[in-house]
Structures are given as structure tokens and as C-alpha cells.
Amino acid sequence: MRLKAPLLNAIVDAEMAARAGWPLIDLAAAYLNGGATFLQLRAKGMASGPFLETADAIAALTRAAGGILIVNDRADIARLADAHGVHVGQDDLAPGAVRSIVGPARLVGVSTHTAGQLEAALREPVDYVAIGPVFSTATKDTGYAAIGLDRVRAAARAARAAGLPLVAIGGMTLERAGAVIDSGAASVAVIGDLLSTGNPEARVREYLMRLGNSSSAARRASD
Secondary structure: OOOOOOOOEEEEEEEHHHHHOOOHHHHHHHHHHOOEEEEEOOOOOHHHHHHHHHHHHHHHHHHHHOOOOEEEHHHHHHHOOOEEEEEEEEOOOOOOHHHHHHHOOEEEEEEEEEHHHHHHHHHOOOEEEEEEEOOOOOOOOOOOOOOOOHHHHHHHHHHHHOOOOOEOOOOOHHHHHHHHOOOOOOEEEEEEEOOOOOOOOHHHHHHHHHHHHHHHHHHHHHO
């Protein structure tokens, strides 16, 4: 499966959803109803049984909507739920080990934070790479400083040279996201800002409109 990354990667995060009063399945449905087609399920503190049940339900919703569901960290859950793939970080299983679990047909993505990590990731059996945090964020403490748009541009060039899409994450807001796409990222991953208005379905629509306009402008500028 070769990934043509949609502009928006909507992260369905258990901790953030609980803070906002949203059950994970309902939140995933809201994102899909808003037009998101690239979801990532992240539930770091959830026990395996409930995690699998939740992933099963969200995978079914995502398939019905014609979208892509990526499970964060858990290759076993991704395979058992028949999700489209798995995303791992620097402290998780190596992408090669993940590939041996999920097989050749599912997507594998990996987070990177430095030029060295990105270079190493591009040599792994992955379908996309992520870079961040682009901006300062309180959502997830990666232990790394914000990299800024110049580093996104450099990472996007390296990823394109390897034939892979780049997902940018960290501190994303509606106002910032367009500039990230204009800097070469194929997709922006958003967590907290999708919940910021209390209407995640409408917020997804706002993002898709903003990113679509930005992407069109970027294509026209490069023609």
C-alpha cells in the first residue's frame, strides 16, 4: 500500500478526548463526518482489551468512510483490528520489526525529531515519515525543541528524494497549518486544535478548506 497522504492527519488521542468530554469512537466519527480521511488512534494508557475494541470500532467507521486508520505504537492492535497501518516513535519497535508483524500490505510510519533520525528513518521500510514538533506544544512532551519551518522544508526535500510523504506535527493551529503545507509537508497532524472550538466536525471542515486553499496556492506558485 503506497500512501498518498491526505492534507490533514486527525489524531484521535484518548487523553485529549477525555479532557474534552468526547468518547473516542464519537470523536473519530466527528472527524470522519467533517471530511477527514487520515486518522491516527493514540491511546497510550489504555489496556489492550479496550484498546482493541475501540480500534475495531473506529477501523470499521474509517473503512466505511473510505479513509485510512493508523494505530499509534501498537502493531499488534493494528493487525488485529485490521487497521491500515501503525505509527511508531523513536522509543517504540523499530520499523523493520513492525513490518514483520503487520506485513507488507499495511502502512508503517515513524516519528523523527532530528536530521539524523530522519536520515535513519528514510532507510527503513516505511511508507511515510513524520517530523516535529514544528512549533511549541503542550500536547505531548517529546523532549525536543520546536524545529520551525526551515527544518520542515529541509525534511520535505529529503523525504521527497526518498519518494515518501512528510507529515508535520506539533503545535498545529488553523492559522499555522497552511504555512506548513506551503513549506513542503504533505500532511499536518493535529490534535488539540481540532477540539478547541467544541465542534470537531466543523473544525475539520475549516482545516480542509484552509489547507486545500494553501495547497492550491503552493501548486500555482511552483508551476
